[in-house]
Amino acid sequence: MTEPPRCTTVSPGSNRGMGVRYTVVCSVKDEGPFLVEWICWQRLLGFTDIVIVTNACTDRSPQLLDALAAAGWITHLVHEVPDGKGITSHKLAAAKALPQVSAADWVMVADVDEFLVIHPDAGRLPDLLATPGRPFLGMSIPWRVFGTSGRTRWEDGLTHRQCLRAGAIGARLSGWVKSIHRHPDWFARLGEHSPKRLRPRHLARWGAEGMIWVNPAGEEVTGWTPADDSLRILPEALQGWQVAQINHYMLRSTESFSLKRGTLSPVAGKDRYTDAYHDRAEQNAVEDRSALRHAAAFDALHAEAMALPGVRHLHHLCCADYVRRLAAKAGQAAADDPRLAHHLGLAEGK
Numbered sequence: 635m636t637e638p639p640r641c642t643t644v645s646p647g648s649n650r651g652m653g654v655r656y657t658v659v660c661s662v663k664d665e666g667p668f669l670v671e672w673i674c675w676q677r678l679l680g681f682t683d684i685v686i687v688t689n690a691c692t693d694r695s696p697q698l699l700d701a702l703a704a705a706g707w708i709t710h711l712v713h714e715v716p717d718g719k720g721i722t723s724h725k726l727a728a729a730k731a732l733p734q735v736s737a738a739d740w741v742m743v744a745d746v747d748e749f750l751v752i753h754p755d756a757g758r759l760p761d762l763l764a765t766p767g768r769p770f771l772g773m774s775i776p777w778r779v780f781g782t783s784g785r786t787r788w789e790d791g792l793t794h795r796q797c798l799r800a801g802a803i804g805a806r807l808s809g810w811v812k813s814i815h816r817h818p819d820w821f822a823r824l825g826e827h828s829p830k831r832l833r834p835r836h837l838a839r840w841g842a843e844g845m846i847w848v849n850p851a852g853e854e855v856t857g858w859t860p861a862d863d864s865l866r867i868l869p870e871a872l873q874g875w876q877v878a879q880i881n882h883y884m885l886r887s888t889e890s891f892s893l894k895r896g897t898l899s900p901v902a903g904k905d906r907y908t909d910a911y912h913d914r915a916e917q918n919a920v921e922d923r924s925a926l927r928h929a930a931a932f933d934a935l936h937a938e939a940m941a942l943p944g945v946r947h948l949h950h951l952c953c954a955d956y957v958r959r960l961a962a963k964a965g966q967a968a969a970d971d972p973r974l975a976h977h978l979g980l981a982e983g984k
Contacts (some may be wrong), residue, residue, distance in 0.1 A: 686710055689712070709732065740814055762814075771844060938971075947983075
């Protein structure tokens with residue numbers, strides 16, 4: 635029997651009480667080493683609510699997320715998915731039922747390897763959402779795919795600083811999107827790329843003031859309505875990274891990608907992590923350092939997160955768990971990997 639979902643709710647944190655509520659939703663499993671960085675990035679952008687849904691984790695990431703939830707930084711929802719059901723879709727449906735999502739002014743779904751980078755003004759959410767200069771229901775922001783930057787071995791660190799080379803304009807996958815939208819209650823479902831099935835009474839007003847979909851530059855997306863499926867790819871004429879981009883660190887390192895090989899995608903339910911997938915994602919044509927503009931503010935926020943009760947300890951335990959998984963995948967003994975002792979020592983404050 636599947637266990638009922640368990641939700642760890644946040645206590646009132648420093649981001650509460652603000653006039654506009656921005657919520658980001660993320661579905662993860664066994665991503666412990668990357669969570670603190672991603673959460674800090676979302677807070678830096680201005681997300682007032684961060685909802686992370688986990689299932690079937692084998693590392694210490696649920697405990698790490700619980701520690702961050704206890705500090706008021708996130709909402710952590712454990713939602714186990716019945717066998718044979720779509721993992722990500724079920725987890726997003728569970729998240730949508732939370733008041734942190736249903737009552738938000740703006741909602742975005744993003745994976746832990748996706749970082750929204752905003753170029754205008756201060757580079758925060760209000761700057762992006764003001765760019766169109768007119769009301770809109772949703773905005774789809776194109777990916778910019780980053781390769782490994784030649785990194786074969788995983789080392790604990792900040793992904794957005796380790797991987798600084800990306801695809802050029804027009805590179806493969808650069809039209810795929812993630813979206814931020816208003817009125818989550820108007821849609822039947824959250825989607826990985828954009829929400830799905832705008833309810834009929836709202837769909838009837840599609841095209842009226844405020845009932846349009848735009849790209850980051852404010853150009854209207856035509857030829858698509860949110861009547862059924864989500865918007866996954868922007869038309870070529872609407873693509874581009876001048877205003878904003880989703881830095882998508884699909885590989886991180888050769889060693890990290892090895893953990894995906896032979897596993898089922900939580901979205902598609904099939905093994906898509908092939909050599910062809912790796913080759914599409916290994917994009918290192920040009921350097922892109924735009925994510926580094928917030929370095930000082932990010933470092934201060936990251937230090938604050940790591941100083942929260944239990945967070946540093948659990949982060950390094952997650953790193954140790956990750957080393958064990960890497961060793962098992964390579965058919966090696968984790969005890970022979972110096973990274974294991976390193977992180978176990980850091981977990982104990984050594």
